[in-house]
Amino acid sequence: MASPLHPSLAWRLFRHVVLLAGSAVFVLPFVWMLSTSLKPADEIFRDGFHLLPQQWAAVENYTRALTQVPLLRYLFNGVVVCAGILVLQILVSLPAAYCFAKLRFRGKRLAWGLVMLSLMIPFQATAIPLYILLYQVGLLDTTAALILPFIASGFGIFLMRQFFLGVPDDLIHAARLDGMGEFELVWRVMMPAAMPALIAFSIFSVVWHWNDYFWPLLVINTTDLATPPLGTMFFRNEEAGTDYGPLMAGTVIITLPLLLFFLSAQKRFIEGVTLSGVKG
Template sequence: MMKKGRSWIPLAVVALLWVGPYAWMVSTSLRTLPEIVAAPAWPIPNSIQFEAYREVLTTIPVGRYFLNTTVMAVAIALLQILLALPAGYALAKLHFVGKKAAFALVLACLLIPAQVTFVPVFSMLGPLGLVNTFAALILPFGVSALGTFLVRQALLSVPDEMIEAARLDGASELRIVYGLLAPMLRPTLASLFLFSFVFHYNDYFWPLVMTTDDDVRTLPLAVALLREQGTGVRWHIVMAGNVILSLPVLALFAAVQKQILRAVTARAG
C-alpha cells in the first residue's frame, strides 16, 4: 500500500508542473495591478476581482475575433484531415514508383517550420489579392505532413484483405478512403484535429504577417494588443485575455480526450 501511495508522487509533481502556470495565470487575472506589482509571485489574490475581464470584453470585440480564430482553425483542421486521408492511404497501401522518396519528402517537411516559408508564400498570395483574407490564413496549411504521417502509420495496421474485399464489392478508391477507412481511424483523426486546431488557434506569427485588417484578425493578435506600451504592462488584463483565449481549447480537449486516449492505447498496444 505504501509503494502504491509513493508511485503517485511523481505523477502529482508532473501534474503540478503542467497545471501550475495555468493556475497562476487565472489567479493573476483575478488580482488588481497594484497587488500584482507588490507581490507578483504570490499565487492567492487578496480579493477576487473581475474588472480585468470586464475591460477585456469592452476593449476588444472578443466575439468577432473569436469567430475569426475558430473559423480559421476549424477550416485548417478539416482540410488537413480531408487531404491527409488519401495521401496517407497512398503511402501505406498503394504501390507506385517513388513511394519511398515521397515518404522521405513527407518526413523532411516535418523539419521545416512555417516561418521559413512565409516570404515566398506572402509573395505568391500578394499578387493574387489574397492578403487580408481567410484564404491566406487557411490555404497555406491545408496540407499537413504530420497528418499524412499519422494517417499512414495508422493504416499500416489495417489488413490489405479488407481493402481488397471492398474493391471486389465495387467500391471506388475514394469510397474506400472516406467511407471505409476514415471511420476506422476516428481516434487518429480526432488527435490530428485537436493538434491542428490548438496549434493554429494559438498561432500568432502567421495571422500577424498575413492580415492588417481587423475584420480577419484573430484572437491571439487581439490579446497581444492588450499590452500598454509606455505605462507598463497591465498583467491582470493580459492574463484575463489569455484565460479567455484558452477556454475554447480546454473545452475541445475535454470533448475529444476519449478519442485521444483510444489512439494512444491502440498505438501502445
C-alpha cells in the same frame, strides 16, 4: 523483496512525485493566469503572492476583456481559421495516407521520403517565400492567407498512414468486391475506422493553429481579422497596457475553448496516439 514485475513502494512513490512535479511545471502558469485575472491592478504588483485575491475584481476584469476589444470576434476568427485548416487537411491527408499505406505505385518510396523530409523543415524556414507568394496573388490580410499555407500536413499524412497500416487488407478487398472505388473506400471505410487517429490529429491541428502567433502577425494587419493570440497583442497595446487583470482575463477566455475541446476528446486522443504507433 519486490520482484521486477512489482516495483517497490518507494519506487512507486518516487515515480509519482516526479510526475506530479512535472505536472506542476505545466499547470502553475495557468493557475497564475487565472489568479491574476481575478485581482485588481494594485494587488497584482503587491509584494508576495496570494492564490486567491484579497479583493475580487473578476467582474471588472472580464467585463473589460469582453467589451473594450472585439474579443468574441477574435474567438470567431480563430474558430473559422482552425476549422477551415482542419477540414482541408483531412481532405488532403486521408487519401494521401491511404495511398501510402495500401496502394503500390511508381515513386512511392521517393514520395514518402519527401513527406518525411517536410516534417524536418520548420515552418519559419518557408514563411518568407509563402509571404511573397501571397503578396503576388493579392491574398495578404485575408482569411485565406491564414488557411491556405497549411492545407497539406506532412504530420497528418504520417499519422493517418501509421493507423491505416493496422487496418486489415481483407477489409479493403471486401469493400472492393462490393463495388467500391478507391475514393469511396477512403471516405466510407477507412475514415470511420481511423476515427481515433483523426480525433488525435484534430487536437494537434486545432491547438497548433489556435495558438499560432507568428504567421498571423506576418500576414494580418486588419484588427477584424485577428486570431485570438494576435487579438491579445492588440488588446495589450490598445486597451490593457500594463493592466494585467483584464489582459489575463482575456487570455483565460481565449484558452478555455482549447481546454474544453481537449477534455471532451481526451479518451479518443490517447487511443488515437496509441493505435498510431510506429509501424513498418
